[in-house]
Amino acid sequence: MSTNSGLVVILTALNLEYEAVRDQLTDLQVRRHPAGTRFEVGRIDQSDCRVALGLVGKGNHPAAVLAERAMAEFSPAAVLFVGVAGGLWPNIQLGDVVVASKIYAYHGGTSEDDGLKARPKAWEIPHEADQIAHHVARSATWRGGLPAGSAPVVHFGPIAAGEVVQDSGISEQAQWIRQHYNDAVAVEMEAAGVAQAGHLNRALPVVVIRGISDHADGSKVASDGQHWQPRAARHAATFATALAQELINDGPAGQPGSADRDGSPTMRMSNRNIATGNARVGVQAGQIYGNVTVGAGAERPIDLAASIADLRTHLKQAHLDGQLDEETYAAAESELDAATECVSAATPKKGGLLVVLKRLRGLVADVTELAARLASIIAVVQGMS
Numbered sequence: 001m002s003t004n005s006g007l008v009v010i011l012t013a014l015n016l017e018y019e020a021v022r023d024q025l026t027d028l029q030v031r032r033h034p035a036g037t038r039f040e041v042g043r044i045d046q047s048d049c050r051v052a053l054g055l056v057g058k059g060n061h062p063a064a065v066l067a068e069r070a071m072a073e074f075s076p077a078a079v080l081f082v083g084v085a086g087g088l089w090p091n092i093q094l095g096d097v098v099v100a101s102k103i104y105a106y107h108g109g110t111s112e113d114d115g116l117k118a119r120p121k122a123w124e125i126p127h128e129a130d131q132i133a134h135h136v137a138r139s140a141t142w143r144g145g146l147p148a149g150s151a152p153v154v155h156f157g158p159i160a161a162g163e164v165v166q167d168s169g170i171s172e173q174a175q176w177i178r179q180h181y182n183d184a185v186a187v188e189m190e191a192a193g194v195a196q197a198g199h200l201n202r203a204l205p206v207v208v209i210r211g212i213s214d215h216a217d218g219s220k221v222a223s224d225g226q227h228w229q230p231r232a233a234r235h236a237a238t239f240a241t242a243l244a245q246e247l248i249n250d251g252p253a254g255q256p257g258s259a260d261r262d263g264s265p266t267m268r269m270s271n272r273n274i275a276t277g278n279a280r281v282g283v284q285a286g287q288i289y290g291n292v293t294v295g296a297g298a299e300r301p302i303d304l305a306a307s308i309a310d311l312r313t314h315l316k317q318a319h320l321d322g323q324l325d326e327e328t329y330a331a332a333e334s335e336l337d338a339a340t341e342c343v344s345a346a347t348p349k350k351g352g353l354l355v356v357l358k359r360l361r362g363l364v365a366d367v368t369e370l371a372a373r374l375a376s377i378i379a380v381v382q383g384m385s
Contacts, residue, residue: 007041007050007366008244009076011067013190016230017083018055020237024145025051031366034322037069041366044241049248050365051241052076056190060105060161064193071201074366078129078205078247079198082240084232085159085188086166086216088177093212094228095152097239098186099133100208101125102158105192106181118180122158123195126205130156132246133207142242152211152235157185159208161192169217187216207243211236304343307377312336314370323367335360350384357381 012018022028025042031052032038039054052074056066067079085098092098105121125133136142137154146152160177166187168174177184191208198206211232214223223229315336319329335356342353357378364370 005077006048006248007052007074007076008247009052009054009067009070009074009079010240010244011054011056011063011070011079011081011194012083013056013058013063014083014229014233015055017233017237018053020230020233021051021053021082021240023234024237024241025053027362029328029363030325031073031328032322032325033069033073035069037066039070039073044245047245047248049245051244052366059163059189060191060193062193063190064197067194067197067206068201071197071204075368076204078207078244079194080240080244081191081194081206081208082233082236083188083190083210084213084229084236085186085210086214086220087186087212088160088216089157089185092155092185093153094214094223095150095232095235096212097152097154097235098159098210098212099125099137099154099156099239100159100186100191100210101130101156103191103195103208104158104160104181104184105162105196106160106177106184107162116176118176120180121192123192123199123206125207126203129205129207129247132250133243135250136239136243136246142239145238146235150231150235154239155185158183159191159210160184160187161189161195162187163189165189165220166216167214167218167220169215174216186210186212205247209236209240209243304377304380305340307380308336308339308343311370311373311377314373315364318364318367318370324364328363332360332363335363350381353381354378 010021012021022040024044025040026045028040028042030038031041037054039052041050041052043050052070054066054070056063063081070076071079087094087096087098101124103123108119108121109116110119134156137156143151158181160181162173164173166173166177177187188210194208195206198204211234213228213232214220315324315329315332318324324332338356339353339360342349342356357374361371361374361378364374
């Protein structure tokens with residue numbers, strides 16, 4: 001499975017967490033999965049980082065299912081789970097941010113005559129993502145989008161994920177966590193499901209980021225009454241979007257041969273061109289689709305009209321496969337009509353055609369094959385005299 005290395009999936013459990021992330025995005029477009037799941041795809045400011053945002057609801061089970069769905073739909077460079085959690089250590093203040101260095105599924109165990117025995121299951125944050133997250137945390141710039149006076153501290157430590165809302169410091173659940181997972185710094189309900197989905201998807205990087213909205217000690221009602229949930233969600237979302245940008249810029253996604261700014265594959269830094277017999281190689285540049293030829297001689301003219309017609313066929317197929325929603329498909333068809341009209345003119349205007357093609361690129365950037373085909377056509381037009 002190829003990776004869409006310019007895109008990060010961000011998932012949340014609660015709507016207020018979703019809104020906190022959504023406020024960080026621009027150029028949002030709806031992407032509907034055939035099974036009904038609704039994602040919104042946008043950019044972080046005007047950066048190269050695109051985000052597919054989804055709401056999974058409460059609990060590890062729906063989080064696992066919809067995380068798997070998002071991974072299959074978008075083939076992202078990484079998955080971030082963002083939201084609020086209960087802090088377990090006294091040094092972690094309300095509003096602080098916790099990045100999970102390890103995720104515990106704390107409800108695993110076996111019941112025996114002498115009591116319940118823990119059967120730990122855990123997932124660690126990938127090394128490279130951990131390094132980048134620490135780098136972001138060391139920088140004060142990530143707090144730039146927060147209100148004046150907000151100075152949340154970023155903590156790294158294990159997070160315990162179960163199936164209940166933990167709001168007691170003395171309950172059986174609280175004692176179980178303290179006895180078997182006493183290094184956990186926060187507790188919540190979705191991280192284990194997302195981590196398992198990432199583990200089963202060729203170890204796709206998963207990072208869980210939580211804003212502390214209560215202390216899981218019976219004070220949740222009071223903390224919620226003081227509006228710590230939306231504040232903590234905003235702190236987590238702000239850190240998460242800064243991390244997403246850094247993952248794209250400094251992680252594997254930022255390396256040669258990953259993706260262009262529109263999400264389409266870029267050329268690798270080296271190519272080996274081989275010609276035998278009477279064959280001649282003009283320029284070999286990554287993948288060339290359809291009738292588009294880069295570096296063609298005069299004896300093999302470039303047929304832009306045929307290339308655009310071929311792109312239209314693949315656009316329709318992508319729509320039928322559920323890769324483009326109805327609204328996006330209609331807009332892309334309109335841009336293709338405009339491109340066809342430009343090419344059909346007696347004297348095609350290079351500038352006008354490029355504008356149309358770049359608008360189309362923005363619409364189909366999430367579909368890797370279409371973006372690659374379109375990038376090849378744009379390269380040909382840019383080389384026109």
